[in-house]
Amino acid sequence: MSDFTTVRYTVDGPVAWIEMNRPEKRNAQSVPMTYELNEAFDLAARDRDVAVVVLAGAGPHFSAGHDITDPDRYAEPDHCVGTWAGWDAGGAEGRLAREHEIYFDMCRRWRDFAKPTIAAVQGKCIGGGLMLAWVCDLIVAAEDAQFLDPVVNFGIGGVEWLAHPWELGPRKAKELLMTAESWSAQEAASLGMVNHVVPRDELRDFTQRLAEKIASKPRLAVKLVKEAINATLDAQGQTSAMQTAFALHQLAHAHNVIQFGEPLDPSGIPAAVRPKTTKKED
Numbered sequence: 001m002s003d004f005t006t007v008r009y010t011v012d013g014p015v016a017w018i019e020m021n022r023p024e025k026r027n028a029q030s031v032p033m034t035y036e037l038n039e040a041f042d043l044a045a046r047d048r049d050v051a052v053v054v055l056a057g058a059g060p061h062f063s064a065g066h067d068i069t070d071p072d073r074y075a076e077p078d079h080c081v082g083t084w085a086g087w088d089a090g091g092a093e094g095r096l097a098r099e100h101e102i103y104f105d106m107c108r109r110w111r112d113f114a115k116p117t118i119a120a121v122q123g124k125c126i127g128g129g130l131m132l133a134w135v136c137d138l139i140v141a142a143e144d145a146q147f148l149d150p151v152v153n154f155g156i157g158g159v160e161w162l163a164h165p166w167e168l169g170p171r172k173a174k175e176l177l178m179t180a181e182s183w184s185a186q187e188a189a190s191l192g193m194v195n196h197v198v199p200r201d202e203l204r205d206f207t208q209r210l211a212e213k214i215a216s217k218p219r220l221a222v223k224l225v226k227e228a229i230n231a232t233l234d235a236q237g238q239t240s241a242m243q244t245a246f247a248l249h250q251l252a253h254a255h256n257v258i259q260f261g262e263p264l265d266p267s268g269i270p271a272a273v274r275p276k277t278t279k280k281e282d
């Protein structure tokens with residue numbers, strides 16, 4: 001159906017499944033994967049037979065986050081979705097352009113995707129993985145799902161798409177960010193972050209049935225629900241708050257460069273606090 005290399009795109013009835021397909025990398029989000037995800041969303045948008053999109057991850061884990069080992073991390077593609085070009089600019093400019101494009105603007109684009117979306121999450125969902133789950137309208141979690149934003153350990157106050165207070169409530173968001181501790185699927189459900197928790201081996205079928213139920217409703221009405229509720233979040237200040245958080249995130253990157261003098265490190269994480277290995281547990 002497509003010649004994607006990092007993403008699997010399939011259609012099951014009225015439901016398009018966009019599956020991150022780098023299980024050997026715990027579905028870490030590389031730059032090529034970001035653009036393939038975006039192309040897959042566009043395919044689903046243009047397919048009149050697709051009413052609902054599911055975003056999932058192949059293998060035991062949903063996503064280990066952004067691929068900080070990706071050698072293409074600095075490579076700017078020919079066609080950006082936004083206008084933040086010039087990723088190779090010096091100072092803070094290049095990183096700002098790149099992260100604006102591949103993290104903030106991309107997440108915003110998928111959050112506003114004009115069909116309902118469901119994230120099906122199992123195993124680890126870390127850092128940038130949270131961003132991918134959170135841009136979806138609904139989240140179904142397997143019982144083994146575990147969520148974590150660890151970036152305070154790296155001298156940064158949260159990932160680029162700082163939806164934590166909206167997803168977890170401000171008090172738990174502060175605790176989970178300040179302590180860099182993970183939370184379980186059941187905790188996520190109790191906080192209202194996920195809609196359902198299901199056994200691991202039922203995740204796909206449960207999510208497909210939920211998507212089909214939504215697909216059976218009048219399609220414009222479902223789209224209008226999404227528009228209205230996203231507009232409510234915007235009226236509450238979500239967009240401006242997240243723009244501010246993104247700017248503070250860039251401040252932290254710039255501080256780390258000045259403080260530790262490592263402008264070319266692809267991880268953006270100073271060696272003093274960088275994990276000794278990027279290998280994640282199974």
Ligand code: ZN
Nearest residue numbers: 099160249268
């Ligand atoms: Zn960043």
